Amino acid sequence: MLNTRYLLLLLLIMGTSCYNPPRDCKAFKEGTFRFTAIIDGKEQTTTFERYNNQEIDYFEGKADTSSVRWINDCEYIVKKLRPRDAAEEKSIHMKILTTTDSSYTFEYGLVGSSNKSKGTAIKVN
Template sequence: MKINALFLQKKDPMKRFAALLICLILASCYAPERDCKAFKTGTFEFESFLNGELVTSRFIRNDSIEIDMFQGKSDTASVRWVNDCEYILTNLNPKNMAEEKPLQIRIITTEKDSYTFEYSLVGSPEKQRGTVTRVKE
């Protein structure tokens, strides 16, 4: 205890600076563990707000196709994995120009039965976040 108190005293600002620098370096090395491969296939749910109402979308994904079911309608998109934690969704049957633009999705963190992701239109700097939960059937 005496060593720590002496080390951080105001008498030696260089030692305080060195201790702070070491703490910052160690903190910057932290990266959350991600098991993205566990979420490449399966049935999932995504909740979001639409016009002020909480709605749930369910989708089934295999390695190359994702089928989204929302409000009694289904949509199919191709899935192209860029790496284990990033993929591009391209709507196979777009109904308008907005649906023609592919979505880029990046898994940020994973838990046992869910993951948090960041998504945007390909090429767009504006990103949004969401959380997906695996459905146990």
């Protein structure tokens, strides 16, 4: 009887540890989004529009255009079309981790880097 309890508990733990939250990444391939992050201790909001293979970011009154290359439905590479310096020439790998009806949580970092950050984008329309 005691072994049966341990076996059931073990099966329950194994079953829940493999759980992957559902992702509907296709719903976020295009549209207008808002992303808020802490930059130099201040909360900053970026709005961006993503259509086809292009993304336009609006930050502090300036627009910046990037190309978007989808690796699969949940991962893509962003590269600025008109970088202003060497740092902006580097591509960024984006990976959608989870989705809701109106937002997605993602992980991002420079291509090839193990240093990743996380954020949440809210779909505006």
